[in-house]
Amino acid sequence: MPSMRRAPASLSETVARELEGMVKSGVLRTGDRLPSVRSFARQRGVSVSTVLLAYERLERLGCVDVRHKSGHFVAAPPQAPAPKRTRPKVSSAVSTLVKRLRHPSMVQLGGASVAPSLLPLRALNRTLSSLAREVSGLGARYENPRGLRTLRQQLVRRALSLGVTLDEDELIITTGATEALSLCLSTLARSSDAVAVESPAYFGWLQALEHLGIAAVEVPKSARHGLDLTALARVLEAGKVRALLCSPTVCNPLGSVMPEAQRAALAALLAKHHVPLIEDDALADTGWRGRRPKPVKAWDADVLWVGSVSKALALGYRVGWVAAGRHVAAVETGRLALSLAAATPMQAAVAEFLSSGAYERHLRKLGPSLEAQVCRYRAAVVKAFPAGTVVGEPAGGLLLWVELPEGVDAVRVCDAAAAAGISVAPGTLFGAAFRRCLRIGCGAPFDARVGAAIETLGRLAVDPKTRAP
C-alpha cells in the first residue's frame, strides 16, 4: 500500500504546491512577479507545459494574477475571512484524556511523553541523591525567585550552542514548561484580551487560555507550509492580540520544524507590530537529527522562549524555564505572585546533569531512537488505516498527526478506542476544526501490543459507529 493514500500528485501539481507554499510562508509576497514560464522551466528542469499547467492551477486557486504582457504575479490575499476570536473550551476533553492516560491497563497512544526506558532516570536520580546527601541545607531557603543560578548558567551555555545569546538574568526557572507558558500568558494578557495561536494548537495552551478567560485567534499552520504568515499579518493588522503562541521546533501536534527562512520572516512581522512571541520549545529537545534550526529567539531577543527538561529527561522533576527578554521583570512579578519559586533540589539536580555533559550525550542517543520508533508507528498506521487517510510526516519528536477520510468522526474513534482499551487524542483537543484528526503518541517502544492497538484504530476508522453525525 502506498504511504499516502491520495492519488500521487502530478508534476505540475507539485510545482504549483511548492509555489503556493512560498506564498503562504511569505517568501513570495502580494505583487511579486513569478519567474517567467520559460526560465522557471529551465531552472527546474521540467517542461514549459508543466510550468504553464502549474501557473494555471495557481490562477484558478486565486493565488496568482495574470497581467497582460507582463507575466504572473502573486495575487492579493484571498477573500477568506480574517481569523476570528474563539473561546477555547477543551478542559473537559482534556480531563477525559488524562483519565484515560492514567488507566493502568490501556495501551497509551494518547500522551506525548517518552517512555521511561528511553530516559536516563537512574543517572539523574543518582545525581539528585548525591546532592541531597552532600549539599548542606539543600532546600533550606527560597532561592532567587528567578531560579538557581547554576541552572540558569547552564541554560545560557546550552542556548549558545543553539545559536542564541541569553542573559542569565532574563531566565526564570518554572515548574515545567506549563507554568512558564501560563505565566507568560497571565503576564501579557488579561481575561477578555486575545492572543494569536498557531492552529492546530497544543491543547495545554488552550486550557491555559480557557482558565484565564483569554480568547484565542487561530492562525493556520501546516506541516508542509508552516505558519500562514499572510493570515497572521491580517490578525496583527487588526491590532487586537497580545501575543502569538507558536511551537516552531517540533510542533505539538504536527511534529514539524519551521524552516529558518520562515523564522526570520515571523520575527520581523511580529516585531513590526510590536506583538511578543511566546516560543514554545517544550518538545524541541526530542528533535531527531544533529543541528536544529536556531530558535526564533535568535532573531529577536525579546521573544519569550520557553523550554523544559520534561519531555527529554524527566516528566516528574517539573523543571522548565522561560527566557523572557525585556519582559523578564513583569514575568518575575507574576511568578512571585503565583508560585514564588520552583523546588530547589530539582533545579540543582538538573543543573548538575547539564553541567556534566550527560544531558547532551543522552540527547544524541534519544533523537535516533525516537525517529526509528516513530517510523515503525507510522508504517503501522499507513498499513492499518483506510484509504483517504493522510498520515503526517513529522520531522522530529514523538507525535503522529493523522487526518482521517471524510465522514469519519475522530472523537467517536477515540471513544470507541477507549472502550477497546486504547487511549488516543482526538484532533478537537487542538482546535474545533480538527474533528477528523487524531494525534498518536509514539513515546512507548513499538511492540505487538501497540501494533494490535493501531490495527484496532484502523478498523474503528471504518466502523459505521464512528461516522460523523
Next chain:
Amino acid sequence: MPSMRRAPASLSETVARELEGMVKSGVLRTGDRLPSVRSFARQRGVSVSTVLLAYERLERLGCVDVRHKSGHFVAAPPQAPAPKRTRPKVSSAVSTLVKRLRHPSMVQLGGASVAPSLLPLRALNRTLSSLAREVSGLGARYENPRGLRTLRQQLVRRALSLGVTLDEDELIITTGATEALSLCLSTLARSSDAVAVESPAYFGWLQALEHLGIAAVEVPKSARHGLDLTALARVLEAGKVRALLCSPTVCNPLGSVMPEAQRAALAALLAKHHVPLIEDDALADTGWRGRRPKPVKAWDADVLWVGSVSKALALGYRVGWVAAGRHVAAVETGRLALSLAAATPMQAAVAEFLSSGAYERHLRKLGPSLEAQVCRYRAAVVKAFPAGTVVGEPAGGLLLWVELPEGVDAVRVCDAAAAAGISVAPGTLFGAAFRRCLRIGCGAPFDARVGAAIETLGRLAVDPKTRAP
C-alpha cells in the same frame, strides 16, 4: 518600662472593650439585650458603677442603644461606610523587600521564614537522598495531577488529628501554598471580580490579586477581636465577592489565632451567603502550644483549606496543598492548565517524612523554640521603641506586628533601616491603611546583631527623617 506604652485602661474601659469585642466577633448581635447592670456587675465581681460607666461608654461609641425601662441593647451596625473595592498594588514594594531579603549582609527582619538551624533539613534531605537512590524511576512520569497518593494519605491522617475529616480526592498538592492560593483565586474569580480579604492581609494574597486583576474588599481584623464579622456581613450582603481570604490560625502579619467560637460564626455566615472561604493555614504549623483550634474547614467541608510544609520544614521543597471540598474538580482543571503537577521527588520525600512521625516530633520542638525566640524579640522591641508604640502579642508563629506612634511613617523607617543594613517589612505591604505599622520577622535566633538592629529601628522611629510627610 511597661510592655504597652499606652496609659493603662481603666476597669470600665476594659469591660467596655470586652463587650465591644463580643459584638465585633458576632457573639453578641444587633438587637441582643446586654445583661442587666446589676447582674453583670455581680457576675464580673466589679462595682455597679463600673458597669454603668462601661455601658455609657458603649452608648457614646454607638455600640449600644438604651431603651427606656427595657435595658441596653446591641445597636445596629454603625454608619461606617461598607468596605470598598480596592485594587491591590503591592508588587513593586514586594520586589523591593525581596531584593533586601536577598542582600547577603543585611540583618534580616523582613522575612517570615524560620532559620534553617531550627529545621530538620539534614534528616529531610537524607530521606530524599534515599528515595532517589532506591525508588526505581522516581520522577519518570507525571503523577496523578492531584498529587502523590502517599502524600495525600498522610495529609488526611494529619488532618484527622487536627479535627478535620478529609477525602484524599479533594486534596491537590501544589508548588507551595502560594500556588495553592493563586490557583484557588484564579479558579473562583476572574479579573474584574472581587474577593474579600481580612485586613491587614498577607501581601502574597494581594500580589496574586494584583497579578490576576481581581479587586479586594478589605474586612478589618485585629489580634484582639479577630475578624470583624459585622463588616463581613455587610460585604456579603452586598453580594459582590467571590470568596473570602482569611488566615485564622497564626495570622500573617498579626500572629493571632482566631478563637473557636468565631470560627463557627464565620463558617455559618459564609455558608448563609454561599461564599467560599479560602483558609490559609500556611503558618499554622508554626503555632506554639499543643492543640490548636480546629480549622474552619471542620465546620464546612467545602472550605478551600490551604497548607504547606514551607514554613515549618523546608522552604525550598515547595510542597503545599489545598483541600478544596466540592471545588476540587474546578481547582484540578486550573492546576492542569497552569502547571500540570508538582515535582514528584519533593512530594515523595515529604510523604515519607510525615509517615515516619518525624514531622510531628519536629513540630513539638519547633513551637516552644519559636515562642521563646519571639518573646526575646518582643522584649527588645518594647525596650527600644518609643512611647506610643503598640507591640503585638502574637499567639503563635514568628511575626511581630508593631504600630508606631502617630506621625511616624513606617515606609520611611524601612527605607532608612535598609540604608543601615536592616530589612524589615512596612505595614503598607499588608494594606494601604497600615502606614504606621511594621512587621518584624523573628525567624532567626536572637543574638547581639539582631538586638542592635532592633535598637537601630527604635532610634529610626524617632528620627525626624521618618516623620510622615
